[in-house]
Amino acid sequence: MTPLRRPVIAGNWKMNKGPAATREFFRQFKPRCPARTDRTLAFFPPAVSLMAAAEMARDRPDLLLGVQNIYWKPEGAFTGELSGAMAREAGARFTLVGHSERRHVFGESDDDVRRKVAAAFEADLVPVLCLGEKLEERKAGQVEAVILRQLDAAVSGLPEAHIAGLLIAYEPVWAIGTGVNATPADAAAAHAVLRRRLAEHAGEDAARSIPILYGGSVKPENATELLAAADVDGLLVGGASLDPGGFARIALSEVRASG
Numbered sequence: 001m002t003p004l005r006r007p008v009i010a011g012n013w014k015m016n017k018g019p020a021a022t023r024e025f026f027r028q029f030k031p032r033c034p035a036r037t038d039r040t041l042a043f044f045p046p047a048v049s050l051m052a053a054a055e056m057a058r059d060r061p062d063l064l065l066g067v068q069n070i071y072w073k074p075e076g077a078f079t080g081e082l083s084g085a086m087a088r089e090a091g092a093r094f095t096l097v098g099h100s101e102r103r104h105v106f107g108e109s110d111d112d113v114r115r116k117v118a119a120a121f122e123a124d125l126v127p128v129l130c131l132g133e134k135l136e137e138r139k140a141g142q143v144e145a146v147i148l149r150q151l152d153a154a155v156s157g158l159p160e161a162h163i164a165g166l167l168i169a170y171e172p173v174w175a176i177g178t179g180v181n182a183t184p185a186d187a188a189a190a191h192a193v194l195r196r197r198l199a200e201h202a203g204e205d206a207a208r209s210i211p212i213l214y215g216g217s218v219k220p221e222n223a224t225e226l227l228a229a230a231d232v233d234g235l236l237v238g239g240a241s242l243d244p245g246g247f248a249r250i251a252l253s254e255v256r257a258s259g
């Protein structure tokens, strides 16, 4: 098992917390959550707060950082965008790619997601590929079709070694910010579908080593049961990651021992 197949518990702060609020978060979080070697913890603050987060995590190398989005070009006349190399230099190890809000609020296509996944590897960032179906797609029985389309598009043309280095976050759109989480059984079913397809793309060993996180209305109260579900290798937490005490409870949830 690769070190990353240890459960990954990550906080996506979305458009919340500037540098001062970021420093305050870590001041409160660190004493509540001592370093643990049986899990990986990661934070996705807004890009302008990344260096404040890096400064606060300097004495805690177990607290890893990422950005919420990158553009696929390395530099140039792309007002408002951020390259992977810049994010790396500012302290990011990861980048989210294809988060539901990027897809559905900002109109990112499967092809944009594919380019960003490739660009992340170019910049030595680990992409966390986010995907998930909308409510109407679930009601129409299209969960598998949608998440496999998103996965296939994102890894199209990607070398197997890079596919093996991905993290995946299954985040059903209807569960994001709604208070209605997927059941552990729903999450396990979707993750199993994704893992089978990953095996077709990159082989059984790679598929076994790729962490597949669940996201959507994760809270301290449901984290343990979601983490206990088959094929759920971690959590991507939105709203509940903003509170240092609550996120420390999630981060300290009971996890399966890694082999």
Ligand code: 13P
Pocket (backbone or CB within 6 Å): 012, 099, 171, 175, 176, 177, 178, 179, 215, 216, 217, 218, 236, 237, 238, 239, 240
């Ligand atoms: P919530 O935890 O607020 O539902 O958000 C999930 C999410 O989008 C994490 O990326």
